[in-house]
Amino acid sequence: MKIRVINPNTTAGMTEKIGEAAARVAAPGSLIVASNPRSGPVSIESHFDEAISAVGVIEEVRAGELEHTDAYILACFGDPGLLAAREITRAPVIGIAEAAFHLATLISTRFSIVTTLGRTGIIAEHLLQSYGFAHHCRRVRAAEIPVLDLEDNGALALDRIIDECLRAKAEDNIGAIVLGCGGMADLTAQISEAVGLPIVEGVTAAVKLAESLVALGLGTSKHGDLDFPRPKAFSGRFEFLSHGQ
Amino acid sequence: MKIRVINPNTTAGMTEKIGEAAARVAAPGSLIVASNPRSGPVSIESHFDEAISAVGVIEEVRAGELEHTDAYILACFGDPGLLAAREITRAPVIGIAEAAFHLATLISTRFSIVTTLGRTGIIAEHLLQSYGFAHHCRRVRAAEIPVLDLEDNGALALDRIIDECLRAKAEDNIGAIVLGCGGMADLTAQISEAVGLPIVEGVTAAVKLAESLVALGLGTSKHGDLDFPRPKAFSGRFEFLSHGQ
Amino acid sequence: MKIRVINPNTTAGMTEKIGEAAARVAAPGSLIVASNPRSGPVSIESHFDEAISAVGVIEEVRAGELEHTDAYILACFGDPGLLAAREITRAPVIGIAEAAFHLATLISTRFSIVTTLGRTGIIAEHLLQSYGFAHHCRRVRAAEIPVLDLEDNGALALDRIIDECLRAKAEDNIGAIVLGCGGMADLTAQISEAVGLPIVEGVTAAVKLAESLVALGLGTSKHGDLDFPRPKAFSGRFEFLSHGQ
Amino acid sequence: MKIRVINPNTTAGMTEKIGEAAARVAAPGSLIVASNPRSGPVSIESHFDEAISAVGVIEEVRAGELEHTDAYILACFGDPGLLAAREITRAPVIGIAEAAFHLATLISTRFSIVTTLGRTGIIAEHLLQSYGFAHHCRRVRAAEIPVLDLEDNGALALDRIIDECLRAKAEDNIGAIVLGCGGMADLTAQISEAVGLPIVEGVTAAVKLAESLVALGLGTSKHGDLDFPRPKAFSGRFEFLSHGQ
Amino acid sequence: MKIRVINPNTTAGMTEKIGEAAARVAAPGSLIVASNPRSGPVSIESHFDEAISAVGVIEEVRAGELEHTDAYILACFGDPGLLAAREITRAPVIGIAEAAFHLATLISTRFSIVTTLGRTGIIAEHLLQSYGFAHHCRRVRAAEIPVLDLEDNGALALDRIIDECLRAKAEDNIGAIVLGCGGMADLTAQISEAVGLPIVEGVTAAVKLAESLVALGLGTSKHGDLDFPRPKAFSGRFEFLSHGQ
Amino acid sequence: MKIRVINPNTTAGMTEKIGEAAARVAAPGSLIVASNPRSGPVSIESHFDEAISAVGVIEEVRAGELEHTDAYILACFGDPGLLAAREITRAPVIGIAEAAFHLATLISTRFSIVTTLGRTGIIAEHLLQSYGFAHHCRRVRAAEIPVLDLEDNGALALDRIIDECLRAKAEDNIGAIVLGCGGMADLTAQISEAVGLPIVEGVTAAVKLAESLVALGLGTSKHGDLDFPRPKAFSGRFEFLSHGQ
Incomplete structure (x- = not known):
């Protein structure tokens, strides 16, 4: 295949x-x-x-x-x-957005999204509504890192993503987090370990x-x-x- | 596994x-x-x-x-x-209902469901609403066969399911059909061939x-x-x- | 009857x-x-x-x-x-959940729910959505008391419920509160008096x-x-x- | 009282x-x-x-x-x-509209409305949406009789209402019918008997x-x-x- | 015309x-x-x-x-x-409410409303839902000024409206603000200048x-x-x- | 301008x-x-x-x-x-789609859309949902004419559009029709006259x-x-x- x-x-x-x-x-x-x-x-x-x-x-x-x-x-x-x-x-x-949404609903009743820049949040909101997952998502959050910082400034980016995920865990009444950028695909394991919550990543x-x-x-x-x-x-x-x- | x-x-x-x-x-x-x-x-x-x-x-x-x-x-x-x-x-x-709904939305924009008895349609409607797929489903249809007819009266049951699927194909403006009973799991290939539309079955x-x-x-x-x-x-x-x- | x-x-x-x-x-x-x-x-x-x-x-x-x-x-x-x-x-x-929701909408435009444990909030959310009352409910709150504390530890439980109701009154922009547990049925009058808001209890x-x-x-x-x-x-x-x- | x-x-x-x-x-x-x-x-x-x-x-x-x-x-x-x-x-x-809607949802999963004139159907649609009952109602139907015909031309009006209720029963996949006019309050028993379905009337x-x-x-x-x-x-x-x- | x-x-x-x-x-x-x-x-x-x-x-x-x-x-x-x-x-x-909502959606993806008294917020909420704009509006806010203060106490009223608009700008993740009272029609330019966000006013x-x-x-x-x-x-x-x- | x-x-x-x-x-x-x-x-x-x-x-x-x-x-x-x-x-x-939807809701409570090819209906459905107009639209209809037939085969295309509009008028319980293609912009007056219903065209x-x-x-x-x-x-x-x- x-x-x-x-x-x-x-x-x-x-x-x-x-x-x-x-x-x-x-x-x-x-x-x-x-x-x-x-x-x-x-x-x-x-x-x-x-x-x-x-x-x-x-x-x-x-x-x-x-x-x-x-x-x-x-x-x-x-x-x-x-x-x-x-x-x-x-x-x-x-x-990858739809993929992550589908799987997140299979392992939790509600999830939050942690994406890169706040301005892209509206894209996730539109997709959630169109696909039918709006009521499964508690909140769309942004770590406020440009996408290419995931390449060029990886350690700092990872820290900020984990921080935002921890805030989501503490505040959002959720069971899982969806990572909102394809560029985070290699960070799933690290984020998951640091956050202690199922992390659903779209590429995988x-x-x-x-x-x-x-x-x-x-x-x-x-x-x-x-x-x-x-x-x-x-x-x-x-x-x-x-x-x- | x-x-x-x-x-x-x-x-x-x-x-x-x-x-x-x-x-x-x-x-x-x-x-x-x-x-x-x-x-x-x-x-x-x-x-x-x-x-x-x-x-x-x-x-x-x-x-x-x-x-x-x-x-x-x-x-x-x-x-x-x-x-x-x-x-x-x-x-x-x-x-298996959620499984079928998830996959059906990945290969079509709208689908219909063909289930056994009309009285179970409301169960599917409630699930569609709760899961968020209500607007992806055009219609919940029933072949009006008791579930055990799938065991005891297979040929007739298959005919009625195919007939209802063909009506769905002709009337519902859909791209796929979801089979609405676990007991139809072995019929997917036959139905698919007879209907000429992607048939999404929940067990598989x-x-x-x-x-x-x-x-x-x-x-x-x-x-x-x-x-x-x-x-x-x-x-x-x-x-x-x-x-x- | x-x-x-x-x-x-x-x-x-x-x-x-x-x-x-x-x-x-x-x-x-x-x-x-x-x-x-x-x-x-x-x-x-x-x-x-x-x-x-x-x-x-x-x-x-x-x-x-x-x-x-x-x-x-x-x-x-x-x-x-x-x-x-x-x-x-x-x-x-x-x-009793549907009963309380129905009556709450007759005397207020928006209500909040105060239930026992936070983990049961999702049950209320699902019912609100299924029944059609999601937009009437501002917030599902929990006093974080196990149900049997209502039996065994009544005074403390009552205090915590009243506290949560008062927070709902102050923060949620509501006209009424729905009590989210059958075990609170005997507390309605006390809660109502302490909170100064219509309290809708499901059993009654x-x-x-x-x-x-x-x-x-x-x-x-x-x-x-x-x-x-x-x-x-x-x-x-x-x-x-x-x-x- | x-x-x-x-x-x-x-x-x-x-x-x-x-x-x-x-x-x-x-x-x-x-x-x-x-x-x-x-x-x-x-x-x-x-x-x-x-x-x-x-x-x-x-x-x-x-x-x-x-x-x-x-x-x-x-x-x-x-x-x-x-x-x-x-x-x-x-x-x-x-x-009386909200009253009928509330009770209808307690005895059936889905209902239809039979009202007087088609032009008032939009009023019922707006109420259903605002109250949260839109998905409980299969169809808003009209017998196409002016309200005062219920006073002046009672027998004919009753016939037309019953006819429309029977069509609803046959076609709408419902468990109950809501009567859509206060002027039908005295007809509930007759309609109910003729139609063989629970008839929910708003005044009562x-x-x-x-x-x-x-x-x-x-x-x-x-x-x-x-x-x-x-x-x-x-x-x-x-x-x-x-x-x- | x-x-x-x-x-x-x-x-x-x-x-x-x-x-x-x-x-x-x-x-x-x-x-x-x-x-x-x-x-x-x-x-x-x-x-x-x-x-x-x-x-x-x-x-x-x-x-x-x-x-x-x-x-x-x-x-x-x-x-x-x-x-x-x-x-x-x-x-x-x-x-003027519908007019403002329509135009606000043409220049922003999400807006907030700033109205006079908190108790009228529910009116705006009902209109948003009925018209279909509920998901475009992040929040209905009130400056908590009686309508006639816009006539009799203009300077103070303007200050409070601007303050509330600035809070909306800072907190609501929006692109525009809808003014929620016809009596604010003459204030649009001043508010717009002070807030630095498109202000949509309904009369105009x-x-x-x-x-x-x-x-x-x-x-x-x-x-x-x-x-x-x-x-x-x-x-x-x-x-x-x-x-x- | x-x-x-x-x-x-x-x-x-x-x-x-x-x-x-x-x-x-x-x-x-x-x-x-x-x-x-x-x-x-x-x-x-x-x-x-x-x-x-x-x-x-x-x-x-x-x-x-x-x-x-x-x-x-x-x-x-x-x-x-x-x-x-x-x-x-x-x-x-x-x-032009959003423009037509906005204006259609100002002159009617419900409208239908008449577009060119059935396969584009889903595009209109997605827009209706995203913009918030889904409940204002009764039905998306297609005259089943390729877009360029509006150029090359104008008389026949016009006939088919008018026919579909007349069906919408007769069957859909609507107050207005939205034309679903920019290429119909020059036909509005003719269609309007033939159909006897307000026709909302998006370019204008x-x-x-x-x-x-x-x-x-x-x-x-x-x-x-x-x-x-x-x-x-x-x-x-x-x-x-x-x-x-």
């Missing part, structure tokens, strides 16, 4: 880290292919960054289709381009959900509104998408 | 069938232990049957705890006793979710409201539960 | 207290029969306790059916076994709702999903339930 | 009928005082009629306050002026809820947003309301 | 102020006619005041209909009588929405439930409304 | 048509600049098309910023890239809302989560976005 873990930003170090985290939990027969788009932002911290990165997600899914990919994972907590990606493949496509959660769907023979439904897009002309820098190429 | 698949009713034939369906999708290292309570109803088709069967579920989880069980599955579509079961183990406990879905959680080291949170019950005295036929025995 | 007030736990002292509280508000023609199951937990403070106590509730309703009971009250704030109980009788069955509320329904000739609907369960075989310790016996 | 049943329209025949229906279900010690405003519409079939009738409701509550009234009932299905009425008395005030429901609250010593909360209005000057035709007169 | 801005209370000074605020933002071709009822309360601070003021609103719309009015604005934050007013005209009718918002609808040829739908009320008899002080006069 | 109406697809004929429709309702001082991206799909009929078109939207807003644009309109019914666009400007940005609605916000001095909040994106590096085909260029 080949699972393509797409880091929607272009920071190769983060892609590598995410790929390693995914590989650590993958089943024996699962081959993790971690990739990131050549085009896009170095980190995703706004709706603007998300909108741009969705194109990269699409390109990476298209690339994956040429390689007989069995499942896709979108490793950014805003799940950018999720429904678009689903439309262009029969394989399952899993966002998504790997298992992807394996689950493939094992069950379940792919993205091609009946109805996730069917392949109608072929049509694209112009300019998107001409390469014309007619379902 | 040992997964105990608990059929909350006492019909051994159904337990066997459910166990086989679970085993067919289990990962190589997963050992499926299918069991049912010695005490309880032969089928579950009402809130009354559910309430009684929850005791059996609890007993089976307690039995499982003596055998170092890694995860539990409750193989009745009403998820009877789910939160109670979670309280008495550190292992994950997955209901739950096996993969259980394996996923175990692989990630995630068990039921013991912080907060799913912690072990406070030990206390039980009397009469439940004396064996006293003081957390 | 005979109203059976079922204390779902087995603590006879609490049953007596609840029965007295019920009798104090009962109409002249109403006969209050307070009972508790012979089998079950001494107190209900978890989903686990609730699941077990639901069997006792069912047995007590069955016992009541032999005595021409006109209405049933389930005197535990989690309303355990409520829908199951409704299925096995034509009489109305009222849970349920008595009046039960009388109301009986007076109107309204019983549990036997059309549709609350109809009597289909008769069937039960095995083991539940064999006595076989075939609708 | 004195209960003032306020018919918000000015049709004396309907007031009388409503008063009789209320008296038939009142407890021995309850004195039903049926009244209607001198000023207002002969029937209430629109938001416009409702807005005007709210003034009459207020006047009738003010009149009741001079007569030591213990509880008020607003006998129009839109519950016009309900919160305003609550502000000017310590007594409980019950609307409200009488019992009012008696319930009074018996429990629960009145409208004067803490917070239902407190008496701040005294102030009113001018013109409302000068008589000045300074809390 | 003639826009009638109806101040639902009878304080002429406030009417004038509201009219001026409306005129300042009106388009060149728009004629603002500010009026208030002759009958009604001097300020609106409760459901009671609202219910009475709705009659004045209706009278003012009726007066407007004689003068070929193109649109109506109800300049009280509870939108009193809104649906009733819509029924009696083909022109659009805009409440409603003027632009009214102009928008008129320019698009969109008036209140007369198809369905906002159609003109059925003509009928009114008695007493409302006789003048008889038969659609 | 300069309003840039961005057609997110690349079909120049549709851009022109949309621009003309916008100009017809624009205020005298408003300059409508209709544009479309050079890169992107010729029509938008899927999540995939939407994701790609969001880039074009962003480019067009960036272009508009160089020309001192006062407000932006996104003329595709899925509001693609809406929040991203808001982040990169102080000017207001209005999507958005023009008036944009003018409204500008007149009130309200732009996208730069406090909090719609603030300008943090400058950062973009690579590949998006390098031109680096560092907030």
Whole structure:
């Protein structure tokens, strides 16, 4: 089983880290292919960054289709381009935010989210509402660290995330914490140990959900509104998408 | 990894069938232990049957705890006793209704449910609302077959389920169908082929979710409201539960 | 009119207290029969306790059916076994949580709940959501007293409940408080006087709702999903339930 | 106990009928005082009629306050002026729509409403949403009869209501029907017999809820947003309301 | 285009102020006619005041209909009588609460409300829920100033409003503030400058929405439930409304 | 006032048509600049098309910023890239779906949507839920015409839209219809005349809302989560976005 873990930003170090985290939990027969788009932002911290990165997600899914990919994972907590990606493949496509939410509800009655920057909290709020998990989440919290600090300033970032998780544990009346950034995938064990609460991380959660769907023979439904897009002309820098190429 | 698949009713034939369906999708290292309570109803088709069967579920989880069980599955579509079961183990406990709902939302934007008897529809409606999936489900449908007809009258039951699924496909503007009874676990492939739509079945879905959680080291949170019950005295036929025995 | 007030736990002292509280508000023609199951937990403070106590509730309703009971009250704030109980009788069955919620909305726009242990708050939250009262309730609070402290340590328990109620009054922007445990039924007057806010207590509320329904000739609907369960075989310790016996 | 049943329209025949229906279900010690405003519409079939009738409701509550009234009932299905009425008395005030909704949820899992004119359906929809009962109601139906036809053309009106109730029973997957007009209060028994389903009627429901609250010593909360209005000057035709007169 | 801005209370000074605020933002071709009822309360601070003021609103719309009015604005934050007013005209009718909510969602993802007295907060909460904006509003706050202090004690009132807005800015994680009283219409610029956040004020918002609808040829739908009320008899002080006069 | 109406697809004929429709309702001082991206799909009929078109939207807003644009309109019914666009400007940005929903709720209590292809219905459903209008919309309908048929096959397309609108009028219990595609902007008058119901069209609605916000001095909040994106590096085909260029 080949699972393509797409880091929607272009920071190769983060892609590598995410790929390693995914590989650590993958089943024996699962081959993790971690990739990131050549085009896009170095980190995703706004709706603007998300909108741009969705194109990269699409390109990476298209690339994956040429390689007989069995499942896709979108490793950014805003799940950018999720429904678009689903439309262009029969394989399952899993966002790491949804993956974390699903699993968190299986082991706790209520959870909180600890994300990077406060301004991205609204993205999590919108996803919670759209997916149906709003009432399972007590609070969206931010450690107020830029995403790339997870790469460049790891020790400090880890401290701040743990501090915020401990505040969530003390104040939020929760059973679990969801980590709100793909770049935290390698920190799960450390955070979990320091906080003493189940920590649900999206990349690893998504790997298992992807394996689950493939094992069950379940792919993205091609009946109805996730069917392949109608072929049509694209112009300019998107001409390469014309007619379902 | 040992997964105990608990059929909350006492019909051994159904337990066997459910166990086989679970085993067919289990990962190589997963050992499926299918069991049912010695005490309880032969089928579950009402809130009354559910309430009684929850005791059996609890007993089976307690039995499982003596055998170092890694995860539990409750193989009745009403998820009877789910939160109670979670309280008495550190292992994950997955209901087949929630399992099916979770996976269905990953491969379609909207689904319908096809269950056995119309009177159990309200159980599904309550679960959809509580879990947060109400707006993902277009319609709860019933094939109007008693649960045990799945055992005793299989061919006819299958026909009626397929007919109802085809109506759902034609009328409900959906991308997937959730099967609303653990007793349909062995029919998934046939239904799927006949209907031409992704069919999400809860027993098999739950096996993969259980394996996923175990692989990630995630068990039921013991912080907060799913912690072990406070030990206390039980009397009469439940004396064996006293003081957390 | 005979109203059976079922204390779902087995603590006879609490049953007596609840029965007295019920009798104090009962109409002249109403006969209050307070009972508790012979089998079950001494107190209900978890989903686990609730699941077990639901069997006792069912047995007590069955016992009541032999005595021409006109209405049933389930005197535990989690309303355990409520829908199951409704299925096995034509009489109305009222849970004390729902009763308190209904009446609280008639005299205030928003209320808070003060319950015993924090871990049971989730039970109240789930009921509020399922019944439709989530937006009427500002906050679920706990006095952090075990249920049996209401029996054994009454003065201290009362103090802590009053303290929590006063905090609710000061902080929650509410018009009324709902007491979140059947064991508080005898404290309503004292709490009300100390707090200076309408205090809605479920046992007494349920008595009046039960009388109301009986007076109107309204019983549990036997059309549709609350109809009597289909008769069937039960095995083991539940064999006595076989075939609708 | 004195209960003032306020018919918000000015049709004396309907007031009388409503008063009789209320008296038939009142407890021995309850004195039903049926009244209607001198000023207002002969029937209430629109938001416009409702807005005007709210003034009459207020006047009738003010009149009741001079007569030591213990509880008020607003006998129009839109519950016009309900919160305003609550502000000017310590007594409980019950609307017949809310009363019917509350009791219907105690005896069924889902109900439908059968009202008079289709155009008033939106009023019921808004109340269902505001009160929290939207998900308990399957459908709002109209017999398409003007309110006063219930007075002037009773036999035909009854036929049409029964027909619509039978359609609801056949099509809506419900356990009970709520009658959507105070003017149907005298028809409950006939409709119930013809339809074979529990029929919840608001006037009679409200009488019992009012008696319930009074018996429990629960009145409208004067803490917070239902407190008496701040005294102030009113001018013109409302000068008589000045300074809390 | 003639826009009638109806101040639902009878304080002429406030009417004038509201009219001026409306005129300042009106388009060149728009004629603002500010009026208030002759009958009604001097300020609106409760459901009671609202219910009475709705009659004045209706009278003012009726007066407007004689003068070929193109649109109506109800300049009280509870939108009193809104649906009733819509029924009696083909022109659009805009409440200032809804107007402010609509525009606030176009420039921010989340907003808070700062109103006058805490007791009116529930009115805003009900409107948010009914209109669908509940999840866009973080918090309803009150400066705890009586409405007429905005007239008589302007400087102090302004200070308290600004203070509360600054608290909202600091604590509520919002992008904009909605002012919760028509009497604040002249303070928008000062508040905006002092707070440094977009301040959405309802009177001015409603003027632009009214102009928008008129320019698009969109008036209140007369198809369905906002159609003109059925003509009928009114008695007493409302006789003048008889038969659609 | 300069309003840039961005057609997110690349079909120049549709851009022109949309621009003309916008100009017809624009205020005298408003300059409508209709544009479309050079890169992107010729029509938008899927999540995939939407994701790609969001880039074009962003480019067009960036272009508009160089020309001192006062407000932006996104003329595709899925509001693609809406929040991203808001982040990169102080000017207001209005999507035509939200614009139509807002205005439809001001003139009716319930509306239906008539869109092009059934598969895009889910996009409307998601927007209704996210914006808060789900309970105002009775039904999302499709005329089942590809978007470009509005250009190439206008007469037939118009017929099918009118037919679907008439079905909505007859069956949906609504007061207004929202047209679900920017490409219908020029058909509003014809549809309105043929259907006899208020028809709310998003492009024209958005023009008036944009003018409204500008007149009130309200732009996208730069406090909090719609603030300008943090400058950062973009690579590949998006390098031109680096560092907030």
